[in-house]
Amino acid sequence: MRMVDIIARKRDGEELNRDEIEYFIKGYVAGEVPDYQAAAWCMAVFCRGMTPEETTHLTEAMAFSGATLDLHDVAPFIVDKHSSGGVGDKTTLVVGPMVASLGVPVGKMSGRGLSFSGGTLDKLDSIPGFHSDLSIEQFKRQLRDVGLVVAGQTHELAPADGKLYALRDVIAAVQSLPLIASSIMSKKIAAGADAIVLDVKVGRGAFMETLEEATRLAELMVQIGRRLGRKMTALIGDMSQPLGYAAGNALEVIEAISTLHGHGPADFREHCLDVAAEMLLISGAAADPEHGRGMAATALDNGSAWAKFQQFVAAQGGDVTAIEDPDRLPHAPFVEPLRAPRAGYVAQVDAREVGHAVVDLGGGRAAKGDPIDPAVGVVLAEHGKVGAQVEAGEPLLWVHGRTRESLYAALTRLADAYRFSADPVAPPLVYQVMR
């Protein structure tokens, strides 16, 4: 077998078989297939696509390209959750404790933010002392003892994906459906998930901008998971405006804490209940989605989810007094509102612009490895969300900035992110569930 022939077949739109895909992935990880051949292959995939069967072979080859996690010695059934990324998406911070408090262990590997989209690890890092670089032994011990652990992706799992993702980033081959789907799924499979709930976001604040694209991605990932013997559910939800009110690391932790106390923005709470219900359903803890929602709501109301969050933060070295008294979390020195330029209904809050505003404030990364400021960000007003009726001069949001200059630059940018209309607009929170 020769890599050049495999590239030629993909270039001509032919379907690669399992042996060919394995040959490529093994050779690439071993350094026998050079980056330039992998690059040509990725671009051929970008242009010609892959069938679900090919994508499954790719997922499997990447999942087993390095170490894999078997968590069955510490938990009988592993349910994982994956968000395709968005602005203000702090769902894991609430759903993890809810589900874990109901006896379903959640052991999650999360990522960092890039571009306009935040990352769970960056949010958790705003809690003083919290650390996410756990060994596999620490990960397993905490999963067994606490039932909830969130760690960084280790390079030992699915190394082919890490290598291929870094390459795709510099050759303009990121936005390929089969490459995105296999990248996500290979990490989940390598991390030992028996069941996966996909939280696919669609809209300006997501990587998939159209419902059609998002649906195709969700369907493909569900198909891959099932072909590989995993239980799969996918939710497709709106990300045209930010989820909840807060975007920015400590600000999102504060909002998660508020939600764990039974408060928090309505849309975000609903979304958390939906995701938790699916996780409870897929793991067999709930009989049906309504039952799952009820269980999850109870976990919020009776304080057990909050208690689990405290236990989880403590286990990973976080300062529990800082989450008990969020005033002790990082705060930005300057806070100013953006005021409605006129009366009307809020028709649009461009989530991508909000995300970029957070990056510009220092709360996100323009490039991998950039340092971030945990304190800065944006908090929408209740009347700053789509559908709200506002009076002229009423605050739409508050910007939390490190400097006055960055704050005013963000205000200018955010003014353009808003559209108003005479009639209210009510975007659906969840477009679709695939079970």
Add this chain to the structure above:
Amino acid sequence: MRMVDIIARKRDGEELNRDEIEYFIKGYVAGEVPDYQAAAWCMAVFCRGMTPEETTHLTEAMAFSGATLDLHDVAPFIVDKHSSGGVGDKTTLVVGPMVASLGVPVGKMSGRGLSFSGGTLDKLDSIPGFHSDLSIEQFKRQLRDVGLVVAGQTHELAPADGKLYALRDVIAAVQSLPLIASSIMSKKIAAGADAIVLDVKVGRGAFMETLEEATRLAELMVQIGRRLGRKMTALIGDMSQPLGYAAGNALEVIEAISTLHGHGPADFREHCLDVAAEMLLISGAAADPEHGRGMAATALDNGSAWAKFQQFVAAQGGDVTAIEDPDRLPHAPFVEPLRAPRAGYVAQVDAREVGHAVVDLGGGRAAKGDPIDPAVGVVLAEHGKVGAQVEAGEPLLWVHGRTRESLYAALTRLADAYRFSADPVAPPLVYQVMR
């Protein structure tokens, strides 16, 4: 400007501008654009194509990526000829001396054979003592003094093309029309051609198998050349069967010598007269194609082309006694005929199979840099060409082999290259001329 954005634009089928293409080529030659980005770009071009304007920018950027040759101090007007490659194509060996003997200087950079297609330099190397690795100074001096020089491509000219071609070879991106056209044309432009006669071959023994493909390639190269201010003519000729009788290095030199003496296969002689006429026409030495053909025929008949060939071989160190007495050229120890299995008309002689038979005999290269045996090859009988009427048992061709084993293997392979029919078939020698 960032390479990743240039790749993304090409990936999306957009038209790159001159600055973007120059940025890529300059960066690639300087080592600032890595091979993996160049590979992704090539594959994007393969899949999405390029407009003639983009291809012209690419040609120009590659042509001026290193040193360029200006030959106007030794010759007022430089006409070059390029064959797209084929089996038995020894045209340069006859056309060069013809045209040069008529006062039109021919300074050519030629290549070596690869796969089923032979190379002019390999053919000339079968003349004892002949060498083609000339310095630019030697090249110019001989062009001035003899009017005819054939040298190897120097790495100083169009280094971007050399680097990109080597990359395309290992990433399955060779067969892309804009990449082929820009590769050929950049070398011609860098080598200082004022006018170029393209000899584009079509059929099983050529890289372009269909007339449509060959026509598109020819049209594209003509367009590129004209956009860059060069005079251009293209001939599109048949390469379904070998050109002339001989395929194999010394065997082709012998056939060229015979043709220079006014003999040689009819199809090959006609083709040489056609190409020479176009070179004489484009350089202004002939008033029209018929006039050019007449001049060229005279150069054969009165011995001036042959005298120029002798002078040229001597100037490049070749043993003139070996071309005066071709028995002194390398000869293979074993020669056996392939006999017609039945009576009828020859309907097909698959030139690609003949080319591969020569490679298997040791007369060509499976990989770059392989050594070759100058003596071996195949010589068709007059009755072994398409259209000939043969009796059962009559020789179709002779195989010249280094060993009995390789000879019999070639005979077996070549038996399959023939098809016979009840009716004669007369393939056109030239399909089309674009002036």
